Amino acid sequence: xxxxxxxxxxxxxxxxxxxxxxxxxxxxxxxxxxxxxxxxxxxxxxxxxxxxxxxxxxxxxxxxxxxxxxxxxxxxxxxxxxxxxxxxxxxxxxxxxxxxxxxxxxxxxxxxxxxxxxxxxxxxxxxxxxxxxxxxxxxxxxxxxxxxxxxxxxxxxxxxxxxxxxxxxxxxxxxxxxxxxxxxxxxxxxxxxxxxxxxxxxxxxxxxxxxxxxxxxxxxxxxxxxxxxxxxxxxxxxxxxxxxxxxxxxxxxxxxxxxxxxxxxxxxx
Amino acid sequence: xxxxxxxxxxxxxxxxxxxxxxxxxxxxxxxxxxxxxxxxxxxxxxxxxxxxxxxxxxxxxxxxxxxxxxxxxxxxxxxxxxxxxxxxxxxxxxxxxxxxxxxxxxxxxxxxxxxxxxxxxxxxxxxxxxxxxxxxxxxxxxxxxxxxxxxxxxxxxxxxxxxxxxxxxxxxxxxxxxxxxxxxxxxxxxxxxxxxxxxxxxxxxxxxxxxxxxxxxxxxxxxxxxxxxxxxxxxxxxxxxxxxxxxxxxxxxxxxxxxxxxxxxxxxxxxxxxxxxxxxxxxxxxxxxxxxxxxxxx
Numbered sequence: 001x002x003x004x005x006x007x008x009x010x011x012x013x014x015x016x017x018x019x020x021x022x023x024x025x026x027x028x029x030x031x032x033x034x035x036x037x038x039x040x041x042x043x044x045x046x047x048x049x050x051x052x053x054x055x056x057x058x059x060x061x062x063x064x065x066x067x068x069x070x071x072x073x074x075x076x077x078x079x080x081x082x083x084x085x086x087x088x089x090x091x092x093x094x095x096x097x098x099x100x101x102x103x104x105x106x107x108x109x110x111x112x113x114x115x116x117x118x119x120x121x122x123x124x125x126x127x128x129x130x131x132x133x134x135x136x137x138x139x140x141x142x143x144x145x146x147x148x149x150x151x152x153x154x155x156x157x158x159x160x161x162x163x164x165x166x167x168x169x170x171x172x173x174x175x176x177x178x179x180x181x182x183x184x185x186x187x188x189x190x191x192x193x194x195x196x197x198x199x200x201x202x203x204x205x206x207x208x209x210x211x212x213x214x215x216x217x218x219x220x221x222x223x224x225x226x227x228x229x230x231x232x233x234x235x236x237x238x239x240x241x242x243x244x245x246x247x248x249x250x251x252x253x254x255x256x257x258x259x260x261x262x263x264x265x266x267x268x269x
Numbered sequence: 270x271x272x273x274x275x276x277x278x279x280x281x282x283x284x285x286x287x288x289x290x291x292x293x294x295x296x297x298x299x300x301x302x303x304x305x306x307x308x309x310x311x312x313x314x315x316x317x318x319x320x321x322x323x324x325x326x327x328x329x330x331x332x333x334x335x336x337x338x339x340x341x342x343x344x345x346x347x348x349x350x351x352x353x354x355x356x357x358x359x360x361x362x363x364x365x366x367x368x369x370x371x372x373x374x375x376x377x378x379x380x381x382x383x384x385x386x387x388x389x390x391x392x393x394x395x396x397x398x399x400x401x402x403x404x405x406x407x408x409x410x411x412x413x414x415x416x417x418x419x420x421x422x423x424x425x426x427x428x429x430x431x432x433x434x435x436x437x438x439x440x441x442x443x444x445x446x447x448x449x450x451x452x453x454x455x456x457x458x459x460x461x462x463x464x465x466x467x468x469x470x471x472x473x474x475x476x477x478x479x480x481x482x483x484x485x486x487x488x489x490x491x492x493x494x495x496x497x498x499x500x501x502x503x504x505x506x507x508x509x510x511x512x513x514x515x516x517x518x519x520x521x522x523x524x525x526x527x528x529x530x531x532x533x534x535x536x537x538x539x540x541x542x543x544x545x546x547x548x549x550x551x552x553x554x555x556x557x558x559x560x561x562x563x564x565x566x567x
Contacts, residue, residue: 025375029360029367036362036402099356103419105328107347107375262330 022109026117030091034121040087044125048080048133059199067229070143071200074228077133078220079192084160086184087122088167093177096265105261115256119164126163130156134224147232155223155237158244162216165251172258176266191215216244276304276340278349278426278457279325283335285481286317286324294320296481297335302426302457307448309472309489310461311561316478318461319355322428325459326352341425348376351424355431357415361404365395368403369418376422385421392447393417408435416444420451427451429460433467445470465557469493475557489557496560 034040056072095101104114134152137143145152166187174180192198194208195217201209212218223240226233279302286295294317302308312318323329325337327346341349359368369389373382390396393413403411412435420427429448433441448471451458462468468475475486486492 022375025371028374029363029371032367033360033362094360098360099354099358100360102323102326102328102352102354103358103372106326106350106352107372109375260330262328 019110019113022113023117023120026109026114027120028117030094030118031121031124033094034087034125040083040122040125043083043086044080044129045132048076048129051080052076052133067142067144070137070141071225071229073133073137073141074143074224075192075197075200075221077130078159078195078217078224079188079197081126081130081156081160082163082188082191082217084119084122084126084163085167085170085187086181087125088119088164089171089174089180089184090177091118091122092168092171093180093265097177101261101265108261111256111259115168115252115259119168122167123160123164126160127156130159134228138228143228145228146230147227147237151227151232151234151237152224154241155220155227158241158248159216159220162244162248162251165248165255169251169255169258172255172263174265191217194218196221216247219243275306277301278304278339278341280338280340281325281335282338284321284324284337285333285335286320286329286331287333288331294481295324298324298478298481298483299335299485300325300459300476300483302459304425304455304457305452306474307452307458307460307472308474308476309468309557310459310476310478311465311468311486311557312461312478317481318478319430321478321483322352322354322430322459322461326350326428328352339426344425348422349424350426350428351420351422352428353416353419353430353432355434357411359403359411359415359418362402364400364402365406365414365417366390366399368414369395369421372418373421385423389417389421392450394443409437409440412436413440413443416447425456427456427458429458431461431463433462433464441467465561469557492560493557496556 052073056069056076059072059075095104131153134143134156138145167184170180170183170187174183194204194212195201195215196204196212197217201212201218201221204212219240223237226236226240230236279300281298281300284295284298285293286298287293298317298321300308300321310318310321320329324332327337339346339349360371363371366386370382370386373385373389376382377385390399393416395414395417398406398410403414406414412432416429416432432444432448436444448458448460452473458471460468460471462471469489472489474488475492477484477486
């Protein structure tokens with residue numbers, strides 16, 4: 001095959017098709033890695049299931065109201081769905097672990113397509129976990145569903161999107177995997193604690209409840225409570241989703257501004 | 270079309286580079302890559318060879334001054350340049366085929382990508398291990414997969430940073446054949462290597478990088494012909510005293526004259542009869558190794 005660079009490329013993607021092709025390629029590679037490494041499965045699915053079984057009765061109280069165990073299960077699901085922060089951050093750091101970052105810097109794909117492709121598999125896992133746990137709690141743990149499944153799905157989608165955006169931001173502003181991992185675990189625990197994912201908001205001290213309002217967890221649980229124990233009002237769900245989306249937009253914008261394909265990071269794996 | 274095999278695909282003029290807060294690594298670096306040629310980049314460790322490749326591919330921040338120009342027609346820069354970094358860039362849990370396919374699917378249409386993957390796997394003799402995950406491969410095999418994955422989209426400009434590291438003889442020969450084939454196909458190739466022997470085998474032109482500055486040495490053949498042959502003779506007299514004669518010349522007359530300087534009891538034609546033992550007779554052709562040693566000496 002001879003090289004005649006003056007002839008135009010034959011079948012390369014461009015425009016919208018190119019954007020989606022880039023996102024698809026990165027997502028496919030990331031999905032293969034996540035599925036084969038399996039740790040994401042453990043942290044997103046198995047760990048919350050085990051903790052719900054062990055701690056659920058304690059969190060919901062021994063003489064809990066009907067559906068309280070289901071409520072505790074949803075809390076653990078929300079908490080561990082935020083592992084999407086860690087796995088989104090790792091998806092970006094992966095290029096530094098495997099020295100493929102130079103290739104991304106050379107290719108310079110669309111930042112949005114690149115980021116979307118990188119975080120999509122972890123988002124899909126977390127979203128599936130939220131739906132699965134909610135379904136399980138509704139079917140077997142007496143969790144009522146006074147609202148609708150689309151309300152649960154919308155809440156789950158915006159929650160994992162906020163986690164992915166936060167993961168992207170943490171990647172953009174850190175220089176090592178260790179720093180990202182430490183920060184994301186800190187986020188996981190504190191957001192879950194003050195947001196009411198571990199213990200219901202009503203049982204938290206006043207200052208903690210006030211702090212909870214700045215976490216996506218608080219708003220996600222508010223929407224999920226409305227869809228399950230509440231009256232299923234869309235206004236409450238949409239308001240909560242809007243707050244979470246604002247958080248997502250702020251994180252994504254800041255990450256996009258801070259991120260540069262030519263950034264150098266410390267490889268600490 | 271306007272492009273001959275000698276068309277300059279990439280030209281860098283007066284580039285300087287420094288890492289943030291650090292001393293300059295490159296000063297006024299100038300380089301041209303022409304189609305159908307392979308430039309061997311010589312330089313000691315730390316001379317800035319890898320940095321220069323990073324600057325040429327625009328994957329590093331910190332370039333100041335100068336101009337970097339691509340003349341690759343309608344091809345976008347991302348498709349025009351392929352870069353095999355010194356560090357192996359592969360996803361270990363993905364198979365060989367998936368790693369090679371990742372870049373192909375990013376840059377090429379579906380059908381074109383499929384054909385490019387098949388062709389590349391064949392060119393690098395990776396067919397038998399196409400479905401093997403990379404973490405199961407040896408270091409040498411990974412290097413070959415890395416090269417295959419870096420150039421699957423057949424870019425006209427190909428940069429290779431230490432491509433022969435960890436390769437056994439057979440794999441190294443495969444890389445040499447591939448680089449020569451790319452040259453014959455009209456690609457512009459730039460290669461760095463730890464060993465001058467590798468550069469000598471791969472390159473048609475030489476550039477020396479020293480103290481962050483490039484020096485165009487011209488065609489490899491011209492550089493080698495400027496070097497002299499070396500004849501070394503070492504032996505022992507019957508009395509067990511050693512003698513040695515080293516000649517560095519291309520002139521036969523000079524050789525004859527020098528042979529006259531041998532000890533009086535040593536005559537090449539009567540070595541055996543006179544009891545002298547010839548330990549070594551070494552005729553060394555001009556090589557890049559000697560040139561590199563001289564060039565890199567402080």
